[in-house]
Amino acid sequence: xxxxxxxxxxxxxxxxxxxxxxxxxxxxxxxxxxxxxxxxxxxxxxxxxxxxxxxxxxxxxxxxxxxxxxxxxxxxxxxxxxxxxxxxxxxxxxxxxxxxxxxxxxxxxxxxxxxxxxxxxxxxxxxxxxxxxxxxxxxxxxxxxxxxxxxxxxxxxxxxxxxxxxxxxxxxxxxxxxxxxxxxxxxxxxxxxxxxxxxxxxxxxxxxxxxxxxxxxxxxxxxxxxxxxxxxxxxxxxxxxxxxxxxxxxxxxxxxxxxxxxxxxxxxxxxxxxxxxxxxxxxxxxxxxxxxxxxxxxxxxxxxxxxxxx
Ligand SMILES: [Zn+2]
Numbered sequence: 001x002x003x004x005x006x007x008x009x010x011x012x013x014x015x016x017x018x019x020x021x022x023x024x025x026x027x028x029x030x031x032x033x034x035x036x037x038x039x040x041x042x043x044x045x046x047x048x049x050x051x052x053x054x055x056x057x058x059x060x061x062x063x064x065x066x067x068x069x070x071x072x073x074x075x076x077x078x079x080x081x082x083x084x085x086x087x088x089x090x091x092x093x094x095x096x097x098x099x100x101x102x103x104x105x106x107x108x109x110x111x112x113x114x115x116x117x118x119x120x121x122x123x124x125x126x127x128x129x130x131x132x133x134x135x136x137x138x139x140x141x142x143x144x145x146x147x148x149x150x151x152x153x154x155x156x157x158x159x160x161x162x163x164x165x166x167x168x169x170x171x172x173x174x175x176x177x178x179x180x181x182x183x184x185x186x187x188x189x190x191x192x193x194x195x196x197x198x199x200x201x202x203x204x205x206x207x208x209x210x211x212x213x214x215x216x217x218x219x220x221x222x223x224x225x226x227x228x229x230x231x232x233x234x235x236x237x238x239x240x241x242x243x244x245x246x247x248x249x250x251x252x253x254x255x256x257x258x259x260x261x262x263x264x265x266x267x268x269x270x271x272x273x274x275x276x277x278x279x280x281x282x283x284x285x286x287x288x289x290x291x292x293x294x295x296x297x298x299x300x301x302x303x304x305x306x307x308x309x310x
Contacts, residue, residue: 113156136228140210204254255277
């Protein structure tokens with residue numbers, strides 16, 4: 001009985017031992033991010049010395065993610081946690097961190113990264129009030145949608161990776177340099193592509209594009225939501241239809257997680273069109289990286305603007 005037991009378990013034990021040595025030899029840092037955009041950037045900087053996963057998917061509303069036990073488990077095992085911060089994930093990140101009870105990734109610890117550090121914020125309100133359900137209390141939190149901010153996010157991630165693995169500092173810094181150069185080239189390319197459409201006005205469902213507007217030069221004049229996080233009301237929609245007719249606007253931009261009915265209703269009234277942009281990496285199957293995010297959105301906007309002038 002004992003001999004049979006040993007014969008069957010010994011090889012398993014050897015394999016386990018071997019795998020543990022292999023894993024520690026590679027020194028892979030386990031990075032968990034709130035959003036897939038942060039995952040994509042962390043993968044660029046961490047290269048083969050990190051294993052990165054995201055809690056939210058790219059087609060979910062990042063303000064409202066349902067906490068699941070599997071997310072807590074993920075965080076329990078993390079060496080690094082990267083969050084967008086401000087009040088974007090206020091409803092789900094703090095409870096998840098609290099439940100995971102991993103002291104290495106709590107705010108203030110070495111493995112905690114608030115990616116908004118040093119980001120120049122837009123729409124910072126002069127007074128702070130959550131009246132009427134405002135969910136952009138500390139400034140607009142959708143800052144990853146300006147590719148220039150991708151470089152700030154990357155630096156914040158690099159600092160944490162270097163703190164935890166100082167022997168890889170040169171490797172991480174070289175990855176950052178490559179990422180920044182690639183992004184600079186693409187930022188120039190996107191700006192050139194969008195130049196003929198400068199100051200093109202449109203309507204957005206949710207006020208989540210000011211950073212993309214600044215980067216690409218279009219203007220979201222008003223929103224289907226009367227306030228960020230408050231669903232469209234009949235009076236707001238009537239106001240928007242009037243405004244679009246008056247200003248001859250015909251494009252409404254939305255995100256994959258907003259039900260299409262409302263935006264389509266408005267579009268029908270003004271003979272316009274709805275463009276669903278990628279609000280995050282993973283919003284659509286072809287948007288696999290942080291670079292794809294802007295490639296996709298630039299292409300969609302150009303297609304819409306070209307169609308509207310015909
Ligand atoms: Zn928002």
